[in-house]
Structure formats: structure tokens, C-alpha cells
Amino acid sequence: MIYEDNNRLYLRNASELLEIQAWGENSLRVRSSKAATYTGRNNALTEPIAQGTAVVTVGAEQNTGEITNGQLTAKIDAFKNVSFYNQKGELLLKGYQRNRVGDMSAGENEATVNHFNSALNIDSREFKAIPGGDFELKVRFDADSQEKLFGMGQYQQDFLNLKNAKLELAHRNSQASVPFVMSSKGYGMLWNNPAIGDVSFAKNLTEWHALSTKEMDYWVTCGDTPSAIEEQYAAVTGKVPMMPDYAMGYWQCKLRYRTQDELLAAAREFKARKLPISVIVIDYFHWPKSGEYTFDKTYWPDPKKMIAELHEMGIKLMVSVWPTVDQTSSHYQEMKEQGYLVQTERGVPITMDFLGNNGFVDFTNPDARTYLWQLLKKNYADKGVDLFWLDEAEPEYTVYDFDNYRYHQGTNLQIGNTYPVTYSKAIYDGQTEEGNQQVINLVRCAWAGSQKYGALVWSGDIDSSFQSLRNQLAIGLNMGIAGIPWWTTDIGGFHGGVDDDEGFRELVTRWFEFATFCPVMRMHGDREPHTEPLSAVGGGKMPSGGATEPWAYGDKVYGIMKQYLNLRENLKDYIRTQMQAAHEKGTPVMRPLFYDFSKDKVAWDVENEYMFGSDILVAPVLYEGSNQRKVYLPVGTSWVNVYTDEVIAGGQEIAVETPLNQLPVFVRQSAMPNLQTAFAAINK
Numbered sequence: 241m242i243y244e245d246n247n248r249l250y251l252r253n254a255s256e257l258l259e260i261q262a263w264g265e266n267s268l269r270v271r272s273s274k275a276a277t278y279t280g281r282n283n284a285l286t287e288p289i290a291q292g293t294a295v296v297t298v299g300a301e302q303n304t305g306e307i308t309n310g311q312l313t314a315k316i317d318a319f320k321n322v323s324f325y326n327q328k329g330e331l332l333l334k335g336y337q338r339n340r341v342g343d344m345s346a347g348e349n350e351a352t353v354n355h356f357n358s359a360l361n362i363d364s365r366e367f368k369a370i371p372g373g374d375f376e377l378k379v380r381f382d383a384d385s386q387e388k389l390f391g392m393g394q395y396q397q398d399f400l401n402l403k404n405a406k407l408e409l410a411h412r413n414s415q416a417s418v419p420f421v422m423s424s425k426g427y428g429m430l431w432n433n434p435a436i437g438d439v440s441f442a443k444n445l446t447e448w449h450a451l452s453t454k455e456m457d458y459w460v461t462c463g464d465t466p467s468a469i470e471e472q473y474a475a476v477t478g479k480v481p482m483m484p485d486y487a488m489g490y491w492q493c494k495l496r497y498r499t500q501d502e503l504l505a506a507a508r509e510f511k512a513r514k515l516p517i518s519v520i521v522i523d524y525f526h527w528p529k530s531g532e533y534t535f536d537k538t539y540w541p542d543p544k545k546m547i548a549e550l551h552e553m554g555i556k557l558m559v560s561v562w563p564t565v566d567q568t569s570s571h572y573q574e575m576k577e578q579g580y581l582v583q584t585e586r587g588v589p590i591t592m593d594f595l596g597n598n599g600f601v602d603f604t605n606p607d608a609r610t611y612l613w614q615l616l617k618k619n620y621a622d623k624g625v626d627l628f629w630l631d632e633a634e635p636e637y638t639v640y641d642f643d644n645y646r647y648h649q650g651t652n653l654q655i656g657n658t659y660p661v662t663y664s665k666a667i668y669d670g671q672t673e674e675g676n677q678q679v680i681n682l683v684r685c686a687w688a689g690s691q692k693y694g695a696l697v698w699s700g701d702i703d704s705s706f707q708s709l710r711n712q713l714a715i716g717l718n719m720g721i722a723g724i725p726w727w728t729t730d731i732g733g734f735h736g737g738v739d740d741d742e743g744f745r746e747l748v749t750r751w752f753e754f755a756t757f758c759p760v761m762r763m764h765g766d767r768e769p770h771t772e773p774l775s776a777v778g779g780g781k782m783p784s785g786g787a788t789e790p791w792a793y794g795d796k797v798y799g800i801m802k803q804y805l806n807l808r809e810n811l812k813d814y815i816r817t818q819m820q821a822a823h824e825k826g827t828p829v830m831r832p833l834f835y836d837f838s839k840d841k842v843a844w845d846v847e848n849e850y851m852f853g854s855d856i857l858v859a860p861v862l863y864e865g866s867n868q869r870k871v872y873l874p875v876g877t878s879w880v881n882v883y884t885d886e887v888i889a890g891g892q893e894i895a896v897e898t899p900l901n902q903l904p905v906f907v908r909q910s911a912m913p914n915l916q917t918a919f920a921a922i923n924k
Contacts, residue, residue: 242299243305244296247293249261249305249307251320258271258322259278260316261294262293262307263309264461264475265310267459267476268324269458270456270459270460281457283688284688285459287477303318311464312332321334321337322334322364326426326462332423333429334381337363337364338358338361338362364381365456366378373454376450382445388423390718391421391723392439392718392722393722394415394417396699398714400714401847406442411634411659412636413634415634420688426464426469428461432457432459434657435451435656436451436452461473470825470827471827477691479822481677482678486556487556489517490515490808492788494523494764494784495765495766496782496784497521498771499774500541503546509789515805516805516808516809517555518555519626521559522540522558528778528779531564531565531598532569543623543624557626558625558629563635564594564598566598567598578607581602582599583645583646584645603663603666604648604659609666614670629683630681630684633685634660634685635659669693679694682696683697684700691826696727696759697719697726699730703733704735705733709733709751714847717831717832721828725827725828725829726822728755728759729755730764731762732748732752734765735766738768739767739792745794746865749801752804753804754903756804756811757830758830761808763789767788768786770784771784800901803901803922807922810921811915814914815853818853821853829853831851832846833849833874836854840874842891849871854908855910856911857874860903861904867897867898869895869896870893870894871896871904871906873889877890877908878909879906882919902923
């Protein structure tokens with residue numbers, strides 16, 4: 241039976257109750273449950289929405305119905321299947337359903353009968369009961385072979401269009417599942433379910449799969465342009481704060497500054513060389529033991545004095561914290577007894593065995609969030625630390641047995657993908673309570689909604705290779721479409737890389753140029769060879785990687801990096817404008833060409849270029865030994881080559897020279913007068 245109640249459309253099908261309601265502009269939320277009531281969890285849909293009025297109609301026999309909110313209409317047919325249409329009546333998304341003719345309800349026409357004349361008997365929604373009360377859930381939609389799909393977060397692969405891809409809906413080190421997908425057909429869909437699972441965008445069907453859940457929950461929106469879709473998504477899941485000015489500059493990091501003296505020496509050298517620097521970073525194991533959340537006084541004897549000197553130089557300090565608590569640390573027993581640690585279903589409650597047995601803080605527990613922030617405030621923020629590096633945010637279990645972990649809010653299988661959101665929320669809430677309204681914290685993972693808590697996501701512990709660089713381009717663009725506009729990557733990659741190796745010097749230079757046009761420009765890496773540990777105890781027992789400062793790679797590379805550092809500094813006014821758009825509308829700072837040129841059919845197929853803001857087109861050099869590459873310039877405007885000042889008409893592909901010191905960059909001709917001075921910093 242299909243009926244209307246409280247301006248919502250319902251389907252009652254035996255034990256299943258399906259609800260469709262207006263949720264934001266041109267958008268609908270769809271839930272289905274076989275329980276007596278819905279869970280009441282909004283998951284990623286946390287923003288307040290205007291209470292608009294939908295248009296709901298139900299067929300005379302109560303076997304069909306539809307609901308319209310703005311440009312989007314959902315229809316339930318006589319087979320209990322749901323489909324979505326735009327304001328033009330064009331089909332956007334349709335449930336994949338193959339029923340027998342005998343299941344047909346009265347009144348169906350011949351075309352419908354033929355479509356569903358199938359002995360397969362496959363429903364678009366499949367709830368498979370699990371002992372204990374939950375369900376394994378599969379939700380299926382018809383596939384469109386011509387459709388292009390984008391977003392979904394961070395997966396280590398070098399292609400942008402996700403059509404025909406299968407993705408794990410789970411977090412790992414360097415993988416962040418953010419389940420919002422945008423279609424070239426003019427719709428976006430959020431899988432509003434934090435359960436562990438997978439999605440397949442196959443040729444024959446699209447299938448979303450949750451291993452353990454209590455209900456189906458997804459959200460669909462539509463729009464005439466990608467920006468309209470993106471902005472409607474951001475309006476219901478949240479937008480980033482306004483990025484503080486200092487964060488738009490250069491961030492210096494390495495694995496790892498071992499002592500206060502090493503860190504200050506690097507900062508002083510930047511100033512002596514007159515190199516722009518905004519943030520410098522203290523990485524992990526500056527603490528005496530994991531879970532103490534404080535500086536090891538042997539190597540960091542006077543943090544307040546150190547931070548004061550950094551601030552006098554105009555440099556902000558970021559400090560790494562981990563959610564791991566060593567079994568022998570001073571806080572472990574209390575946190576264990578209070579239920580502040582992630583529990584295991586089987587075996588001992590140890591979730592990581594790095595330099596000792598560790599548990600993870602359970603950030604789904606609000607009391608655990610408060611407890612940890614009080615430690616960070618006392619030992620870091622009150623000493624002057626400006627921002628935090630929230631590492632291990634997936635969390636990075638030693639063994640990814642997702643079925644073996646339980647959180648305060650439910651099992652890992654049920655709600656595990658929300659962990660990085662609650663991690664960011666813990667630190668964001670603490671900082672905003674202290675009066676900081678421009679929070680930005682580096683975090684190694686995210687889910688839908690992380691952005692509203694000041695999450696600057698980076699792409700994890702990736703390898704140092706051109707293949708990895710190609711992956712990062714696709715990742716950065718898909719993260720932006722997935723609603724995470726603040727994204728960064730380790731310049732040069734994390735694992736490997738030898739400073740005096742010519743091959744690596746080429747790679748790190750190309751990466752540095754690319755990072756100049758990323759939302760945040762940040763150096764990091766575990767360079768070879770390692771230094772020896774300073775001692776066998778506390779913060780001294782970890783080795784350190786080689787140098788990552790710009791002067792570490794030889795004079796030629798240093799000269800190029802200096803140019804791009806100055807260029808980044810000169811672009812701050814432009815970057816500020818783009819960050820304002822991200823804050824106010826959810827606009828990705830770096831995005832595929834189709835975002836700004838959706839009517840250009842070629843732009844939808846270009847995966848090795850991108851727009852950095854509204855006016856700058858960037859074509860990274862992604863292959864070793866390249867001295868030339870092809871660049872497509874979208875139709876609708878003329879473009880200026882920033883190295884030659886040549887004006888080139890859009891709508892064509894050109895060949896561009898790519899000497900080591902030149903990253904192909906083009907500016908809209910109309911915007912060039914405002915950017916001319918900024919680009920004077922690079923070698924022409």
C-alpha cells in the first residue's frame with residue numbers, strides 16, 4: 241500500500257516501511273526499515289534544512305505514488321520500485337528490479353510488463369536478516385553505460401570517472417570512503433549509511449552493499465549544473481569554516497623533527513633564506529609514550545619558549561596526535577574502565593601493536609571526546625600550539641577485521657565509517673569552545689560531513705613514484721566532488737625517496753609544482769636514509785627520515801622550488817577568494833574541468849587537468865622524463881599561457897613544452913589582469 245502522511249510518501253510492503261521526504265533544495269531522502277521505527281540517526285545529514293512543501297500524489301488504487309520537491313521527482317511504481325526524474329521528466333536513477341509477470345499489480349501497461357517479465361525475481365532492495373536483529377542490505381539501481389560518475393572520496397587509483405569501478409566502503413591508511421557520487425546525468429546521491437560494505441558501479445547494475453545495518457538511508461539531489469548539485473549537497477552535510485589566512489601558504493613537515501633544536505634550526509633557516517613559510521610541524525613520537533599526549537621533556541624542554549619564537553617569526557605550529565593509548569601509559573587504565581577505548585568482540589582489547597600494545601580512543605563516545613580534548617588543551621593548546629595533526633584517523637587497525645571492533649554507538653560493521661568524523665569533531669568542538677572560529681586540523685581520513693569540523697584531509701602514507709602522483713591528482717579531484725574541499729598530499733610521497741637521487745629530484749619537483757595549486761601546499765615524507773634513534777627510551781627511540789626542506793635537493797631544484805614558494809605566496813588573495821566560496825557554498829577549490837565547463841562535452845572526459853579555483857587551469861606533469869604534454873583548453877573563453885603570455889582560444893587541444901621548471905598553467909583571459917603580478921614570480 242502506498243499513502244501520504246505529513247507531506248511524505250510511504251510504501252507499506254509487509255514488514256517493510258519505505259519513506260520518501262523532501263530534504264533540502266531539489267532533494268529527497270529515502271529510508272526503509274523492517275523495524276517498528278526508524279533509528280532516528282541523521283548520519284551525514286546534520287545541517288538544519290528549510291521546511292519546504294513537497295507535492296505528493298497517490299494513485300487511486302494506492303499502488304503507485306510520486307513526490308516532487310523542486311526539480312526532483314521520485315515515483316513508486318506498482319512493483320514497489322523507486323525511480324527519480326528531473327523537472328524535464330528525464331529519468332535520472334531507477335531501481336534495478338526484475339520480477340515475474342505474476343507479481344504484476346492490476347493496471348500495469350504492456351511496456352511495464354515486458355520490462356519486468358523476468359524469472360530472476362530480483363528486488364531493488366534486499367534485506368537479509370542477520371542473527372541478532374540487523375540486516376545485510378543491498379540496494380540496486382539500473383546502470384547507464386553512457387553515464388560518468390565522480391566523487392566517493394579517496395581511493396589509490398589514477399582514474400577520475402568511477403563508472404565500472406568497485407569500491408570498498410571502509411577506511412584504511414590512504415583510503416577514505418566518502419559515499420557521495422555525482423553523475424553526468426545531472427544528479428548526486430549520498431549513501432547515508434556509515435556501515436562497512438562496498439559499492440559496484442558495474443556495467444549491468446549499480447549495487448550498494450552494507451554488511452550490517454538497521455535501515456536503508458540514501459539522499460538524492462538534482463541540478464542543471466555540477467555546482468548546483470555540489471552546493472545542495474554541502475547545504476545538508478555542512479561546509480568548511482573559512483580557512484585562516486596563514487593556512488593558505490606553505491607548510492613544512494618531515495618524518496620527523498626529533499628535538500626542539502632541530503625544529504627551530506629549520507624554521508630559522510627558512511627565515512634566513514627569506515623563503516615563505518606559514519606552518520611547521522612536529523610529527524609523532526615527540527611524546528614519551530603513546531597515550532600520554534604531552535611533549536617528552538628530554539627533547540622538547542620548553543615548548544612555550546619554542547612556540548613563542550616561532551610566532552615571532554610568523555610561523556604557526558602544528559603538532560601530531562594519535563588516537564592510540566599504550567597499555568602501560570598513565571591514562572590507559574582510567575580510559576579502559578570508563579569505556580573510552582574501542583572494544584574487541586574477540587580476543588584481548590588491543591587494536592594496534594605499534595611500539596607496544598595499544599587501544600584506540602572511541603571518539604563515538606562524547607565523554608571520550610571531552611576527556612581527550614582536555615589533555616590536548618592542557619599539554620598543547622595552552623602552551624600555544626595552533627593546530628593539530630589527527631593521525632591514524634581511520635583508525636589504522638593492525639588487522640582490518642572490521643567485524644571484531646565495537647564502538648560506543650554500535651559495532652564497527654554498523655557505524656565504523658563515522659569514526660574519523662567524530663575524531664575531527666572532538667578537536668573542533670574543543671577549539672571552538674575556546675573561541676577559535678577558523679579551525680583547521682590535518683586528518684588522515686574523512687567521511688561525509690567531516691568538512692564541517694575543519695577537516696583538512698591528506699592522502700595518507702603513499703609511495704614516492706610518478707604512479708602515486710597520478711593517483712593523487714584523481715584523488716584530490718574526487719575528494720572535492722565528494723564534498724571535502726580541503727585536501728592535501730605529501731609532496732614527493734611518503735614512503736621512499738632519496739634526496740640526492742636524480743630520479744627522485746625530478747619527482748619531488750613535479751610534485752612541488754602540483755602542490756602549489758592544491759588547497760594546501762604541504763611538504764612531508766619519510767626520506768632515505770634514516771638517521772639513528774637518539775636513545776632507546778621515550779621520544780628518542782624512533783628513527784627519523786632524511787631532510788625534506790627545499791634546499792635538500794640540490795641547487796637546481798632549490799631554485800625552482802623557491803619560485804613556486806613565492807608564486808604560492810603571491811596567489812594568496814586569489815586563494816582567499818576560492819576559500820570563501822568553499823566556506824559559503826561548498827565549492828571545491830580544485831575540481832575537474834566539467835565543474836566549470838559542464839556544457840563542454842570534451843571537458844567531461846579530461847582526467848589529467850583541473851581548475852584551481854574559477855580562473856586557473858593546471859595541467860600537471862605526471863610522467864617521468866616528460867618535456868612536452870597535451871593540454872585541452874575548454875570552450876567558452878580564451879586562455880593565457882602564463883609563461884609566454886600567448887592568448888589561445890578555448891575548445892582545442894594544444895601541445896605545451898614542459899621543462900622541469902614549468903608546470904603548464906593557463907588563466908582565463910578576463911582574469912589575467914588581476915593575476916599578472918602573481919605569476920611574475922615564476923621563470924618565464
